[in-house]
Amino acid sequence: MSLSGGRSGGIHAGERRFALALTMPGIIVLLLTTTFPLLYLIWSSFQNINLAMPYMDGFTGVDNYIEMWGDARFWHAIKLTGIYTISSVTLQILIGLGLALLVMQIPAGQWVFRIVAILPIVLAPVVVGLFWRTLMLSPNFGLIDYVVQSLGFEQVNWLGAPTPALISVIVIHTWQWTPFAFLVLLASLASLPLDVYEAARIDRANALQRFWHITLPLLRPAIVIVVIIRAMISLAAFAAIFAATGGGPGTASEILNLYAFKTSFIELNFGYGSALAVSLLVITMVVSGILFYLRTARRKAAAV
Amino acid sequence: MNTHQRARLTRNVILMAVAGALLFVWVLPLIWAFVVSLKSEREVLAFPPSVFFEPEFGNYVDALFGDFSIVDSLLTSTILATATTVITIALAVPAAYAFARLRLPGKRSLGFYTLATQMVPPVGLVIPYFLILNRFGWLDTYHGMVIVYLTFSLPFAIWLMVAYMEDIPWEMEEAAFLDKASRLQTLWHIVIPQVRGGIAVTVIFIFLNAWNEFLFAVQLGGNTVRPVTVAMYNFVSVEQTLWAKLSAAALVAMLPVVIIGIAAQKQIVKGLTVGAVKGGGRR
Numbered sequence: 001m002s003l004s005g006g007r008s009g010g011i012h013a014g015e016r017r018f019a020l021a022l023t024m025p026g027i028i029v030l031l032l033t034t035t036f037p038l039l040y041l042i043w044s045s046f047q048n049i050n051l052a053m054p055y056m057d058g059f060t061g062v063d064n065y066i067e068m069w070g071d072a073r074f075w076h077a078i079k080l081t082g083i084y085t086i087s088s089v090t091l092q093i094l095i096g097l098g099l100a101l102l103v104m105q106i107p108a109g110q111w112v113f114r115i116v117a118i119l120p121i122v123l124a125p126v127v128v129g130l131f132w133r134t135l136m137l138s139p140n141f142g143l144i145d146y147v148v149q150s151l152g153f154e155q156v157n158w159l160g161a162p163t164p165a166l167i168s169v170i171v172i173h174t175w176q177w178t179p180f181a182f183l184v185l186l187a188s189l190a191s192l193p194l195d196v197y198e199a200a201r202i203d204r205a206n207a208l209q210r211f212w213h214i215t216l217p218l219l220r221p222a223i224v225i226v227v228i229i230r231a232m233i234s235l236a237a238f239a240a241i242f243a244a245t246g247g248g249p250g251t252a253s254e255i256l257n258l259y260a261f262k263t264s265f266i267e268l269n270f271g272y273g274s275a276l277a278v279s280l281l282v283i284t285m286v287v288s289g290i291l292f293y294l295r296t297a298r299r300k301a302a303a304v
Numbered sequence: 305m306n307t308h309q310r311a312r313l314t315r316n317v318i319l320m321a322v323a324g325a326l327l328f329v330w331v332l333p334l335i336w337a338f339v340v341s342l343k344s345e346r347e348v349l350a351f352p353p354s355v356f357f358e359p360e361f362g363n364y365v366d367a368l369f370g371d372f373s374i375v376d377s378l379l380t381s382t383i384l385a386t387a388t389t390v391i392t393i394a395l396a397v398p399a400a401y402a403f404a405r406l407r408l409p410g411k412r413s414l415g416f417y418t419l420a421t422q423m424v425p426p427v428g429l430v431i432p433y434f435l436i437l438n439r440f441g442w443l444d445t446y447h448g449m450v451i452v453y454l455t456f457s458l459p460f461a462i463w464l465m466v467a468y469m470e471d472i473p474w475e476m477e478e479a480a481f482l483d484k485a486s487r488l489q490t491l492w493h494i495v496i497p498q499v500r501g502g503i504a505v506t507v508i509f510i511f512l513n514a515w516n517e518f519l520f521a522v523q524l525g526g527n528t529v530r531p532v533t534v535a536m537y538n539f540v541s542v543e544q545t546l547w548a549k550l551s552a553a554a555l556v557a558m559l560p561v562v563i564i565g566i567a568a569q570k571q572i573v574k575g576l577t578v579g580a581v582k583g584g585g586r587r
Contacts (some may be wrong), residue, residue: 012407018487019406026399026462027414034421034455037432044432099326106319113323115329115569122572126517126533127554130540131337134547141547143336146352175333187577201551237423239518243537257427263524264431277428284425304432 038281045274052268064275073251074276077259081283083243084170084255085234091174093223096181102184104189114186117179125176129243132172133159137244153255162252168240169253176240177233181226188222189215217224224298228291235284258281341551355446362473363552372546374553377535381557383446384531385514388453392461392510393503395454401491405477415466422459426519429455434526444526452520459509464509464575468502469495505575508568512561532557 049058068074103113120128136144137158149155158164192215200210238257241247247254247262254262260280264273340348342359366372402408403415404421434443442448472495480490496503518533525534536554539546565572 014488015407016409019402022398022402022406022491023408023414026395026458027417029395029454030418030421032457033451033458034424034429037436037455038424038431040432040436040586041428044435049435099323102319102323102326106439107316109320113327114573115566116327117561118565118569118572119334122512122516122561123558124518124536124561126516126518126537130536130550130554131333133385134540134550135336136333140351141349142334142351143353147318150352164374175330180328183573184576187573231506234424236427238427239533242518243540257350257425260427260431261519264434270431274431277425277431280425281428284423288423 012291041274041281042081042278047271047274049266049270051270051273064272068275068279069271073259074256074279075252076251077254077256077276078283080166080253081235081255081280082236083166084173085231088170088173089227089230089235091170092178092181095174095178096226097185097223099178099182100185101190101215103186106116110186114183115257117183120176120179120304121183123176124241125237126243128176129172129240132168132175132240133244137168139166160249165245165249165253169244172240172244173234175238177230184222184226185219188219192218220298224291224295227290228295231256231291232284232288235280235287236244248296256283320456320481337551337555340548341555343548345546345548349545363548364556366549366552367556372539372549372553374532374535374557376437377530377532378557380529381515381531381533383532384449384453384529385511387446387450387508388457388514389507391450392454392457393507396461396465396506397496397499397503398491400462401495403462404466404469405495418459418462420465421455426456430519430523433520437524443524444528446529449520449525449529451526453514453517456513456517460513461510462507464506465499465502468499468505472498501571505568505571508564508572509575512564515561 001299046059046061048057048063049228050056099113103110122241136142138158139145139155139157144158145155156164158168196214196218197210200214205213236257237255238261241253241255241258242261245253247258251259256276257280260273260276263276264270267273318418339355341363342361343354343357344360344362347354347357367374369375403411404417409415429452429502437443437445437448440448442451476494476498477490480494485493515531516533517531518537521529521531521534522537530538536550536557539550539553
């Protein structure tokens, strides 16, 4: 979005006042509903707030952060957050792009794919997590368990064993959100200029060359945006994992988000939970900063 | 039919087959949920899973009127999502107009601030909100919950609306200004009718997100405010094995968003792309 809009001409004091009057209600609500709780979160991360032991409450300075630094479960959660985010975003882009390219080629019935792709997107993540936990992955009764066994493989306890549980929550997230990448990339593909392809065809470029040298560069802005949006969402993913594994077994699928939640609401240690949430906030800001920086840097490089 | 045509036909048939197979695999969890919702609980536990059986609709009757009725939760979700949508639109549309069209002091920093609030991970809000709402006695109340829902709906709505506002032509506003129509009248009579489509898309996104919200609802809601997402979760944690009833109830709970999704499929994709091109978009 360009923020440099506005009319040319003289200075309009009345317009400025009017613009402020239109914006301020929204901004004030945002300050009260978002910024104030965030400041409260940062404040409570320097406190001991434990609803199970209220007599210990009080200001503790950076104790929570020192504890975090030496907390193996925290570093484990960071590692899982990285694995979860990178693998699910990569899978979404690869599968979504592949599907979009495939569907662009079919002569009829593209609308069926568009309709079906909307379905996972509009479902509540908690319902998706529950469906997968029960109908798909449950041992002995789940559909996937049945398929795996009928293909002659050994039974896998998808949500009950550490590595399969992590793979499962990544697959669930990928299942739900690949359609997002698919739909955005399909729309971008459909809007690409055809004359470039004609020129390439005349130059006798083969399909792979056309994809690599024409389609991919033209799609890059859309891909980058999908990566940014999906990475932010992956970092904040909660409901589907919570419903499918609850972060378990043990801490096998406990990304940082779930660790902060469980520390606060199950162990009732709000001070330490706040510090964990602040660390997630910082990670989110750093990752989005890097992604946005790469995006503008590339754009500038392209403009030169 | 010459060889060239035949080759193309073969290629198309293969492409359609591959695409169709992928489509089937992708949609299988949903088809299966529907199949299971028509089974009896005894049938659900058959192994291998049965595909041919006497379908029954008792689970749906139970989901609506029986011991596991989710009607109250549906009502709660409707109230929450509607209130959130109305308040968000009332705040976001004027703000977006100022961002997109007017000389607004501090436009860049305010715009960046709005974008930044959109990045906050929900778990960073649910912890302080639990403590804050608890202090006010606002846990498990509708107004408390709507306040919390504004945190994700408002920044998103402002950014999406800015994208739509930027796309409308200037001429009619100019004419209205020359006519000495007041600025508020211009916004109401000239601008808003032109962005009706954008408002509709924004409404759809806010409603879907509010309807599907779970993290805030499970922790800040309770017996009074228990939307369908929490009702579904409680269903499985309490009644581990009643999958047929779960499937039926979940499909009923998701019916509104599925209907909206299919009916507004084009607009949603456009909203995703507008958000994608202009920088917003979040779920």
